[in-house]
Each structure stands twice: as C-alpha cells, then as structure tokens.
Amino acid sequence: MAAETPTETQPRTDETEREGPLARWTQGVISDPDRRKLLYRALFYVITLFFLVTTLFPFYWLLVLALTPNSLILAGDWDLPFLRPQGFNPEAFVEVFQQIPFHLYVFNSFVLATATTIIVIVIASLAGYVFGRLSFPGRGPLMLAILMVSYFPPAAFLIPLFEAFTGNVIVIPFLGIPLFEPPRLVNTPGSMVLPFSALFLPLSIFILTTFYAQIPDGLEDAARVEGTTRLGALFRVIMPLSAPGVATAAVLTFIAVYNEYFFSSIMALGNEPQQWSPLVGGLLQYQSLYSTEFNLMAAASIVGVLPVVILVVVAQERIVSGLTAGALKE
Amino acid sequence: MARVTLEHITKRYEDVTAVDDMNVEIRDGEFVCLVGPSGCGKSTTMEIVAGLTTPTEGTVFIGDADVTKLPPKDRGVAMVFQNIALFPHMNVWENISFGLRLRKFDTDEIDRRVEHAADIVQLEGMLERMPDEMSGGQRQRVAIARAIVRNPDVFLMDEPLANLDAKLRVHMRTELQRLHKELDTTIIYVTHDQAEAMTMSDRIAVINAGRLQQIDPPLICYNEPANLFVAGFIGSPSMNFVEGDLTRDGLETPNFSVEFDPSQVPNATVGDRLTLGIRPEDVFLEHRAGNLETTTDPIDAVTDVLEPMGDEIFVYLLLDESAERSMEDALATPNQLLMSVSPDTEIHEDERTNVVLDRSKVHLFDTDTGEALVHGIDDLPGPTAGADTGAGTAGTETRATGSGTDTER
Numbered sequence: 001m002a003a004e005t006p007t008e009t010q011p012r013t014d015e016t017e018r019e020g021p022l023a024r025w026t027q028g029v030i031s032d033p034d035r036r037k038l039l040y041r042a043l044f045y046v047i048t049l050f051f052l053v054t055t056l057f058p059f060y061w062l063l064v065l066a067l068t069p070n071s072l073i074l075a076g077d078w079d080l081p082f083l084r085p086q087g088f089n090p091e092a093f094v095e096v097f098q099q100i101p102f103h104l105y106v107f108n109s110f111v112l113a114t115a116t117t118i119i120v121i122v123i124a125s126l127a128g129y130v131f132g133r134l135s136f137p138g139r140g141p142l143m144l145a146i147l148m149v150s151y152f153p154p155a156a157f158l159i160p161l162f163e164a165f166t167g168n169v170i171v172i173p174f175l176g177i178p179l180f181e182p183p184r185l186v187n188t189p190g191s192m193v194l195p196f197s198a199l200f201l202p203l204s205i206f207i208l209t210t211f212y213a214q215i216p217d218g219l220e221d222a223a224r225v226e227g228t229t230r231l232g233a234l235f236r237v238i239m240p241l242s243a244p245g246v247a248t249a250a251v252l253t254f255i256a257v258y259n260e261y262f263f264s265s266i267m268a269l270g271n272e273p274q275q276w277s278p279l280v281g282g283l284l285q286y287q288s289l290y291s292t293e294f295n296l297m298a299a300a301s302i303v304g305v306l307p308v309v310i311l312v313v314v315a316q317e318r319i320v321s322g323l324t325a326g327a328l329k330e
Numbered sequence: 331m332a333r334v335t336l337e338h339i340t341k342r343y344e345d346v347t348a349v350d351d352m353n354v355e356i357r358d359g360e361f362v363c364l365v366g367p368s369g370c371g372k373s374t375t376m377e378i379v380a381g382l383t384t385p386t387e388g389t390v391f392i393g394d395a396d397v398t399k400l401p402p403k404d405r406g407v408a409m410v411f412q413n414i415a416l417f418p419h420m421n422v423w424e425n426i427s428f429g430l431r432l433r434k435f436d437t438d439e440i441d442r443r444v445e446h447a448a449d450i451v452q453l454e455g456m457l458e459r460m461p462d463e464m465s466g467g468q469r470q471r472v473a474i475a476r477a478i479v480r481n482p483d484v485f486l487m488d489e490p491l492a493n494l495d496a497k498l499r500v501h502m503r504t505e506l507q508r509l510h511k512e513l514d515t516t517i518i519y520v521t522h523d524q525a526e527a528m529t530m531s532d533r534i535a536v537i538n539a540g541r542l543q544q545i546d547p548p549l550i551c552y553n554e555p556a557n558l559f560v561a562g563f564i565g566s567p568s569m570n571f572v573e574g575d576l577t578r579d580g581l582e583t584p585n586f587s588v589e590f591d592p593s594q595v596p597n598a599t600v601g602d603r604l605t606l607g608i609r610p611e612d613v614f615l616e617h618r619a620g621n622l623e624t625t626t627d628p629i630d631a632v633t634d635v636l637e638p639m640g641d642e643i644f645v646y647l648l649l650d651e652s653a654e655r656s657m658e659d660a661l662a663t664p665n666q667l668l669m670s671v672s673p674d675t676e677i678h679e680d681e682r683t684n685v686v687l688d689r690s691k692v693h694l695f696d697t698d699t700g701e702a703l704v705h706g707i708d709d710l711p712g713p714t715a716g717a718d719t720g721a722g723t724a725g726t727e728t729r730a731t732g733s734g735t736d737t738e739r
Contacts (some may be wrong), residue, residue, distance in 0.1 A: 218415035221382050225486075226429040226476070227403040238417045 003255040046168030059305075066092050073294045092299040099293075102300055104273030110307060112189055112255040112264065112278065118198040120204050120253045121246060123197070128208030129234050133220070134187060143209070150202040154263065162266060165191040185225025187275040191267040196257050212238055232277035247315045258308055279304045332393035332406070332483040332516060333358050334379060339388035341374050341540075348374040350540035356493075356533075357433045361510050362545070363516045363527035365563070366537035372487055372520045375537070379518060380486050381405050392484060403432075408477035412489040414469050416461040422472050423457040429480045436485070448477040450503075450512065467498045474506075478513060485517040491526065503530060508522040522566055528552070550651075553571045561607050561693060567622045567644065570667050573697055576602045581694070585649035585665055586629040588692065590707045597696060603697040610644065612691035613669035615677070616684040624693070624708040628684035631667065636679055645677060646686060 019027070028035050060083075065073060067085035077086065096102050130136075131143055149312030164170060171177065185191035215238045223233035239246055261280035268277040271285065283304070286296045334356040342347040343650055349371040356362045364372040377383040379390060381402035390398045397405045408429075416425050424431075426447055430440045448454055451471040470490060477485060487506075490612050491499045507530055510517055521527055527534045528548045535545040536559070544556035548564075555561035555569075562568045572585030578600055580590045616628045629649065637644040650665040669685060671677060690708040695701065 088501045208637075216413065216415070218413045219417060221377075221380075221402075222409070222411060222415040222417070223428075224382065224402045225380055225407060225409040227402065227432040229401060232432070237417055237419075241417075 062298045063301050070295045092295045096296050096300045100285045102282050105279050108276050109258050109279035112192050113254045115193045116257045117250050117254045119197045120200050124204035124208050127205045127214045132209040132213035147202050186297050192264045200253045207249045211242040215241050251315045335391040337389045339385045342386045347540050352542050361516050361532045363519045363531035364535045370535050370537045371540035376486050376520050381407050407484045409486040410473050410490040410493050414473045418461050422459050423619050426479050443479050451475045466494050481514040485515050487519045526667035554705045558695045569609050572606045580646045588626050595703050602686040605695040605697045607693035608687050610668045610670040612688040615687050616686050619620050619686045622688050624689040625686035631685050633681045642670045
C-alpha cells in the first residue's frame with residue numbers, strides 16, 4: 001500500500017488540480033487496470049493479514065502462557081504492546097502429563113471422534129447415495145425431516161438421552177406403560193458416540209448428497225457392469241471421486257466431536273479418563289478449588305490441538321489432490 | 331458367446347412407455363445394431379439387456395439362462411458407454427483390470443489379459459496414463475479394452491462413437507468391425523447414425539417409439555423396408571414419399587399416376603389411400619433410363635435446386651410448377667421429388683425435364699397403417715380390365731406370402 005501511493009497521485013496532479021487526492025486516486029483506480037490490480041493485491045494482503053492475526057494470535061497467546069511460569073502469569077506484568085513470554089519454562093509441557101493422565105483424555109476424545117466419524121461417513125454415504133442418485137416418492141420431505149434433526153438445539157435431547165443411557169425403563173408418556181429397559185451406557189463411549197452420530201449425520205448427509213449427485217450415471221453403470229454391486233460402485237467409484245466432499249464431512253465431524261464437552265461431560269458421570277471424560281474435561285482438571293494453573297492449561301491445549309492440526313493438514317492434502325485427480329471429463 | 335433373447339419386454343416410466351412389447355432374438359456371434367431416432371427406447375432396451383434397468387414386463391435370456399432378475403455383474407455382459415465412462419481416478423491399467431480385480435483373478439492372469447486386451451486395441455505403453463491425459467480416441471480404446479478383457483458373452487455398445495470427431499469415428503468403425511471379426515462375440519450396438527448401422531451390422535433392428543419396426547440384414551431394411559418409418563429412416567437422403575389413391579388403373583397421385591393391377595396388391599382395395607415410396611437413386615431422367623427393364627410413364631417436372639456432392643448430384647424436382655415452392659423439407663410436400671444423378675449429367679436449375687421411376691424399386695405403403703404392401707411393381711401386370719372378380723383370391727394369396735416376408739427376415 002505504501003509503495004503505490006506516490007506513483008498513483010503524482011502523475012495526475014497537474015491534470016486534475018481541482019479534485020482532492022482521494023478523488024484522483026479513485027479515478028486512477030477506476031480507469032487504470034494496472035492500478036486496479038495493485039489495489040486488489042493490496043486489499044488481498046490486508047484481509048489475509050487480518051485473518052491470519054485473528055486466527056493465529058490465540059495460538060501465539062497459548063504459547064506465551066504455556067512458556068510463562070504460572071506465578072508470573074498471575075503477577076500479570078506483561079510488557080505491552082508486544083506480548084512475549086515472561087521467562088522460559090518448557091517443562092510445562094512435561095508437567096502436563098505428570099499432574100494428571102492428560103494423554104488418556106486426549107485418547108478418549110480421539111477415539112470418540114474417530115468412531116463417530118467412521119459411523120457418520122458410512123451411514124451418510126449410504127443416505128447420500130440414496131438421496132443423491134435415486135429418485136423415489138417422498139425424497140424431498142424425507143430429506144427435510146433428516147435436516148430437521150439439526151435444527152434442534154442438542155441440549156433438547158440431553159435429558160431424555162440421559163434418562164435412557166442411565167438404564168431407566170423407557171415408559172410411554174402419560175400412559176405409564178413400560179416399553180423396554182435400555183442398556184446402561186453412561187461412562188462408556190456408546191453414550192457419546194450414539195448422540196454425536198445422530199447430531200452430525202444430517203450435515204454430512206447433506207454434503208455427501210450434493211457430491212454424490214454430481215457423479216455421472218455412466219460411471220456407476222460402468223462399475224456395475226464391470227462387476228460391482230450398487231454398494232461396491234458407491235465405495236469403489238463414487239466415494240473416491242467425491243473425495244473432497246467426504247474429506248470435508250469427515251473433518252467437520254471429527255473436529256466437532258473432538259472439541260465436544262457438553263454431552264460427554266454429562267454422559268461421563270465423573271471427570272475421570274476411565275469414565276471416558278473428554279479432552280476438555282482433562283483441561284479443567286488443572287483448575288482446583290484453590291488454584292488455577294494457567295500455564296499447564298495452555299500447554300495442554302496446545303498438546304490437545306496438535307492431532308487435529310495434523311489431521312486437517314493431511315486431509316487438506318487429500319482435498320486438493322482429490323480436486324485435481326477427480327476432474328471429470330464429462 | 332451367447333444368444334440374447336428379449337421376450338415381450340416392456341418398460342414403463344410413470345406415464346411414458348419407453349419400450350413397448352419388444353421381441354428380439356439375437357443369434358450367437360451376431361452384430362446387431364439398434365437404430366432409431368433419439369428417445370425411441372433403444373438405449374433403454376440396451377440397459378435392460380445389461381441389467382441396469384429392470385423391465386416392467388417381459389423376460390431377458392442370455393444364452394439359455396433367464397437373467398431378468400440378475401444384477402449386471404452376473405450377466406456376463408460388457409458395455410461401452412457413449413460418454414466412455416472411464417474411472418477418472420484410475421490409470422489405464424487399473425481401468426482395464428477393474429473387473430478382473432473385482433473377480434479376484436490372480437495377478438499373472440490379470441497382467442496377461444490386460445496385456446492382450448491392450449494389444450488388440452493398440453494401447454501398448456500407455457497403461458500408466460490417467461484417462462485425462464489421453465485423447466478421445468485413446469480413451470475410447472481403453473473403454474473397449476476394459477470390455478474385452480473379461481471375455482464377455484455379449485458386448486453392449488451404447489453409441490460408443492458418438493462423442494468422437496468424424497474422422498476418428500470412421501476409423502473406429504473399421505476397428506470395431508475388425509474386433510468383431512477377431513473376437514466373434516455377440517455384439518449389440520446402439521446408434522442413431524444409420525450409416526454406422528448399415529456398414530457394421532449383420533442385422534439392423536429399427537426401433538421407433540419403443541416398438542421394434544423391423545429386424546433384418548441392412549440391405550433388406552434398405553430394399554424392403556417393412557413400413558413407412560423404416561423406409562424413411564434407413565437411407566440418406568431418405569426415400570421420397572408421394573401419397574395417392576388406389577384406382578382401377580393403379581395409383582393416382584396429384585401430379586402423376588403409376589399403372590399397375592391394383593388387385594395384385596395385398597391388403598389393399600381400390601379406393602384406399604396409399605403412399606408410394608421411391609429412393610432418390612431410383613428416379614431417372616427419361617433419356618438416361620434406357621437400361622432399365624421397366625419404368626413408369628414419364629413425369630413432367632422442373633428442376634428446382636441442385637446439390638452437387640461430388641460423386642452424385644441431388645436434384646430437387648418440382649412436379650407441379652404452379653404450386654408454391656416450399657422451403658420446407660422436400661419430402662414433406664407431395665409435389666416435390668428428390669433425384670440423385672451421376673455427376674456427369676448435364677442438368678441445370680429451373681429446367682423442364684421428364685423423369686421416370688424404376689418400377690422394380692417402387693414401394694407401396696398403406697398410408698394409414700404405414701405397413702409396406704409391395705416392394706417393386708415390375709412383376710405386377712398392367713391394368714387388366716374386368717379382372718376385379720377373380721382377383722380376390724389372388725390378392726389373398728399374395729397377402730399370405732407378403733406378411734410372411736415382413737416378419738421372417
């Protein structure tokens with residue numbers, strides 16, 4: 001921005017004396033394609049910088065907090081405007097695992113997220129195939145009904161689910177007729193994976209439906225004539241060709257479940273890794289009645305984020321390669 | 331290799347009947363073309379054979395087995411698609427071997443077969459390429475290799491050449507014929523291009539509006555079309571049609587008449603509305619018709635437009651000069667006639683001339699039903715006065731043989 005200002009204002013000054021500098025500058029941008037390109041480039045960098053700062057600053061701040069000893073954080077003696085670590089205490093990253101079994105909490109969230117993602121992708125693929133590639137009466141209303149699940153706030157389902165997962169007999173409301181006794185699922189992954197899958201399915205179904213609908217019929221027909229069943233064609237041809245869509249749905253589901261706390265904190269009756277308490281539950285363990293160890297919480301947050309960062313980077317690679325390899329010539 | 335038999339195949343979509351009571355028997359090793367205009371049901375018929383569509387009614391046999399309920403993969407068919415349909419995420423080797431790998435062939439066998447198939451369609455050295463790195467013709471060859479690698483009983487080809495440019499299309503046409511000679515497999519080939527159908531097939535099945543019109547060798551379809559539709563569809567440019575009334579002396583059209591004994595025409599009685607069909611190459615200038623055995627009486631005509639094609643000239647003739655010259659299709663208007671003459675003919679636009687029709691190539695159709703009545707009226711004697719009474723029996727006899735001809739060939 002700074003470099004272009006003189007080149008833009010100077011040549012025009014003698015021609016249009018009466019107009020102000022802003023008017024001259026906008027005139028120049030409108031009439032001169034080179035100048036316009038320069039403006040667009042400048043705007044691009046400004047906006048990119050803005051988003052980089054807003055997204056990366058929290059990570060930087062986490063790092064600063066993790067490296068600063070807790071006593072100094074509490075002292076709050078930051079040198080402004082550039083916030084930098086007060087002291088260097090990388091031991092926090094080790095201490096994280098010594099105070100509590102944090103790796104178990106990470107493991108819990110990872111397992112829950114992976115299981116949910118697999119279930120969601122498999123079921124949403126089948127549903128996406130049906131909604132995207134077959135036509136049958138009632139397709140529209142059925143799709144709408146599925147999407148309606150995602151219109152409800154998840155909290156609305158919490159109490160009935162908790163009732164069921166604690167092993168209470170399901171009773172028909174008002175009539176009091178007992179239906180069946182569900183298995184007691186609290187403190188097991190089942191009590192979390194089931195509601196997560198149900199909650200995240202609609203979005204994934206929607207994404208995959210649009211992607212699967214775009215695969216030309218000829219490719220599916222070819223696969224079926226070559227020797228696959230409809231299911232085989234789905235998993236061998238349609239899904240690989242929709243890799244970007246599948247990756248998007250999978251990453252969204254994975255991240256959402258990995259970060260989930262509300263449901264799992266309730267379905268895990270105690271905040272213990274043995275009761276499948278999730279990652280966020282682990283983070284809260286650094287907070288006790290009398291003290292909060294901010295440096296450890298920050299360090300643990302960084303550790304917890306790493307698996308997702310790696311996953312997204314890998315998936316991103318997939319998305320990009322899927323976009324180029326899947327270029328259909330039809 | 332196997333026969334393919336369709337019995338009473340009907341396919342209805344909600345309120346549209348795509349295929350209507352189709353009965354076809356395709357012999358072992360035969361090359362049959364399904365031709366017809368767009369939307370006539372030929373592709374649906376092929377999808378029913380492939381198993382991609384289930385018929386509403388009827389039975390499909392491949393060999394002796396009823397495959398109506400079998401999924402496509404268990405039918406022993408291979409298919410080449412109009413849009414080629416190579417899997418874009420697999421290279422050529424993976425594309426060709428897809429079916430074999432699904433059937434768990436061992437690696438040596440797969441390699442050997444892929445090698446052989448690639449050899450037949452001349453794809454050596456391209457097995458590592460991705461489909462989007464290849465030209466249209468190469469991709470088409472990969473699709474054919476993918477089909478032949480499994481040694482299918484029946485080959486289905488759904489307009490495989492439609493997306494190729496004209497030159498490549500002619501080249502692939504000969505390639506396919508060579509392939510058929512080499513493999514000796516039953517091939518069912520869908521096309522809307524009657525030139526492809528004429529040149530490649532053993533028999534042509536002409537389909538219109540979901541109904542089989544005729545299935546016969548190409549030249550029979552050309553020379554003895556079963557009805558008006560086949561007559562108009564096969565041959566380019568298509569046949570001239572002139573409507574007229576059957577009289578005691580022959581056929582009376584608005585501009586000319588053709589004499590023959592109407593009692594010899596099966597399924598028709600004097601007073602019926604008939605359509606005369608004559609191909610452009612069977613219309614001759616009167617002074618050039620010397621070597622024809624029987625011709626009609628000369629017809630007055632005025633040349634309208636000439637279309638020199640190089641090897642022949644298409645001449646549009648106006649039979650009734652006073653009639654308005656129509657810009658519409660010449661075949662639709664009864665006062666026009668298309669004639670093709672050899673390029674050395676001295677002929678000019680707006681020239682008064684006399685033309686004759688080759689009597690042996692005149693086709694008569696029932697205008698209402700469209701059914702062919704007679705192919706060639708050279709055998710029919712001229713009008714014989716007073717023969718009406720005795721002709722009834724003769725007419726029935728001819729009818730019997732006539733209807734036999736239509737169905738059998």
